[in-house]
Amino acid sequence: MSFACPRTCVVAGLAALVSALPGCEREARRFDPVPIAPDARSRADALTSFAAGPPGRGMTERAAAGGYDERNAYVLAQGKRYYRWFNCTGCHAQGGGGSGPPLMDAGWIYGKTPGDVFTTIMDGRPNGMPAFRGRIPEEQAWQIAAYVRSLSGLVPDDAAPNRDDSLLGAPPENLREPARPEDKR
Amino acid sequence: MSDALDAAGPQAAWIARLWWISLWLCVAVFIGVMGALCWALWRSHRTAAAGGDAPARKDRALRILVGCATLLSSVLLVGLLEVSVLTDRALARLPGKDAVAIHVIAHQWWWEMVYQDPRADHVFSTANELVIPVGRPVVVTLEADDVIHSFWVPNLHGKKDLIPGRTSTIAFRADRPGRFVGRCAEFCGVQHAFMAYDVVAMPPDGYAAWVQHERSAAPEPQAAAAMRGRELFLTGSCMLCHAVQGTSAQGRRGPDLTHFASRAHIGAGSVANTPEALARWIEDPQKLKPGANMPSHFLPPADLAALVAYLETLT
Numbered sequence: 001m002s003f004a005c006p007r008t009c010v011v012a013g014l015a016a017l018v019s020a021l022p023g024c025e026r027e028a029r030r031f032d033p034v035p036i037a038p039d040a041r042s043r044a045d046a047l048t049s050f051a052a053g054p055p056g057r058g059m060t061e062r063a064a065a066g067g068y069d070e071r072n073a074y075v076l077a078q079g080k081r082y083y084r085w086f087n088c089t090g091c092h093a094q095g096g097g098g099s100g101p102p103l104m105d106a107g108w109i110y111g112k113t114p115g116d117v118f119t120t121i122m123d124g125r126p127n128g129m130p131a132f133r134g135r136i137p138e139e140q141a142w143q144i145a146a147y148v149r150s151l152s153g154l155v156p157d158d159a160a161p162n163r164d165d166s167l168l169g170a171p172p173e174n175l176r177e178p179a180r181p182e183d184k185r
Numbered sequence: 186m187s188d189a190l191d192a193a194g195p196q197a198a199w200i201a202r203l204w205w206i207s208l209w210l211c212v213a214v215f216i217g218v219m220g221a222l223c224w225a226l227w228r229s230h231r232t233a234a235a236g237g238d239a240p241a242r243k244d245r246a247l248r249i250l251v252g253c254a255t256l257l258s259s260v261l262l263v264g265l266l267e268v269s270v271l272t273d274r275a276l277a278r279l280p281g282k283d284a285v286a287i288h289v290i291a292h293q294w295w296w297e298m299v300y301q302d303p304r305a306d307h308v309f310s311t312a313n314e315l316v317i318p319v320g321r322p323v324v325v326t327l328e329a330d331d332v333i334h335s336f337w338v339p340n341l342h343g344k345k346d347l348i349p350g351r352t353s354t355i356a357f358r359a360d361r362p363g364r365f366v367g368r369c370a371e372f373c374g375v376q377h378a379f380m381a382y383d384v385v386a387m388p389p390d391g392y393a394a395w396v397q398h399e400r401s402a403a404p405e406p407q408a409a410a411a412m413r414g415r416e417l418f419l420t421g422s423c424m425l426c427h428a429v430q431g432t433s434a435q436g437r438r439g440p441d442l443t444h445f446a447s448r449a450h451i452g453a454g455s456v457a458n459t460p461e462a463l464a465r466w467i468e469d470p471q472k473l474k475p476g477a478n479m480p481s482h483f484l485p486p487a488d489l490a491a492l493v494a495y496l497e498t499l500t
Contacts, residue, residue: 029375031475081478085438086425135422137480 029074030067059115066142068114070155076173079147080161082140088148091128094170095151100128104151104170106179112154117145152179187366189339193386194358196276196342203272210261221254276343279356284322287315291327291334291347291369294376294477295440295453300396309399309430312440313382313453315367317359318392324356335371338384344370359386366454375476381454402431403443406498414495417488426479429499439479445499452477464493 069075083089091100101109110120121141124131132141150160153176160174190205192198286301299310315338317323327336329347337344342357369380387395406412415432418424424434430443448458455474456462465472468489470479484492 029476031471032469032481078478134420135425137422137482140480 027072027074063114063118063142067139068142068146070146070149071159073159075143075146076150076155076159077161079143082144083147086136088144103148104179106152106181112149114145114149117148118142121145153177187339187368191340193340193363193365194342194360196279196357197340199272199275200343203269206268207265210265214261279322279358281322281324281356284324284356285317286324288326288328289336290330292330293332293374294380296382297440307400310441311399311444313450314448315382315384316392316395317384317386318389319359319362319386320389322356322358324354327353327355332373333371334369334373336367337370338365338367340365341384346371362386362388376474379453379455379474383449399444403429403499406495408494410491410494411498414491414493417492418495422482442496442499446497447500460493460497463496464489467492
């Protein structure tokens with residue numbers, strides 16, 4: 001007994017330490033965005049090209065500067081909130097589409113890269129998608145782009161939102177498999 | 186200031202009375218228990234010094250004493266229970282005649298106050314400011330937009346939680362004019378600490394004038410800078426979230442700014458409402474209230490000044 005007790009204590013202590021290890025990584029929340037100069041590329045091809053084309057040069061760097069991080073739960077949750085607040089639901093519903101195309105399937109008319117989605121939001125697209133440049137701040141548009149990608153399961157599911165503030169209308173985003181082409185409506 | 190012991194209404198007075206009764210009773214019991222403990226220590230010390238066991242006769246006296254103390258404790262505890270039940274009952278019995286109806290919606294991290302009226306065009310909305318008339322009961326219906334919050338004006342009443350998907354009610358009355366502070370009393374996220382609201386109790390005629398003013402639309406800006414500011418407000422991102430009655434800005438995600446300049450604070454008690462603070466707030470709310478849902482706007486200095494000039498006309 002006098003020997004077993006210290007060993008039990010050591011084992012218990014080690015187990016506690018090991019289980020505390022995941023706590024070391026705290027998700028970063030960026031509250032102070034870096035001011036970004038207006039984006040010449042997305043403005044230039046706004047409303048002119050029907051195909052998405054290759055993502056513009058520097059779009060990845062722009063995304064990083066704008067706080068785009070699809071592995072960050074905070075970014076995705078904020079994107080979800082803005083998606084509702086800015087009335088994306090008005091046309092795209094909860095991703096199933098309405099007068100706008102669905103966002104939870106595998107069909108991407110103007111490309112599915114973060115840069116493409118961002119450009120679609122900021123500059124609009126023909127046949128009804130309005131341009132939100134100057135209305136939605138850039139870092140929020142990046143957050144919305146990340147959330148839009150989560151609708152079809154394109155983001156890591158440990159970061160995707162798992163609960164709604166309102167009644168649940170669809171399966172939570174973190175339970176979605178990447179959408180397959182044959183599911184396209 | 187918020188001070189639960191400085192009651193401004195009948196209900197806070199009841200709660201404060203209950204608190205004082207509990208405090209003095211506990212003080213008396215504490216002194217009694219400590220006295221008994223000291224006496225017991227002193228007695229056992231003396232018995233040990235005399236070098237003998239306590240006689241059986243004293244044992245009996247001790248038993249009676251302990252019995253009495255137990256009985257007294259039960260009586261005091263039941264008494265406290267009774268007082269708190271009576272207080273609770275008194276709190277629920279506020280006469281509701283001629284009550285002011287206000288709907289309060291808690292958001293992360295600000296308060297929306299909607300003053301109800303049977304006439305739809307008399308309903309108006311303000312933010313982080315609860316103006317109430319002295320002497321009239323106020324019935325506040327509470328709703329949460331996102332997570333659980335709690336409504337607490339210590340000078341007027343106790344707390345009431347706001348739970349998403351559920352409407353609850355709290356009723357109170359202010360019996361003297363004054364400025365109080367209400368707070369969110371349930372942890373609700375990073376900026377829970379900056380989720381306060383000013384409560385202003387006004388004499389009835391002052392309140393009537395305030396309501397009349399709040400119902401009116403925003404005044405037309407006169408100066409050139411203010412007109413430019415309004416143009417920026419209506420064409421930029423402000424109007425996606427904010428409303429100014431009398432203009433096309435009808436956003437509902439942020440506070441209604443129709444009479445913004447008459448409010449005491451910006452950002453739910455974050456900073457005093459001055460033009461300098463407002464400019465800092467518009468430019469980078471994240472510096473003043475990290476995590477707030479209002480984004481930063483890095484505007485050219487002239488535009489920022491124009492926007493501030495316009496918002497300052499919204500008295």
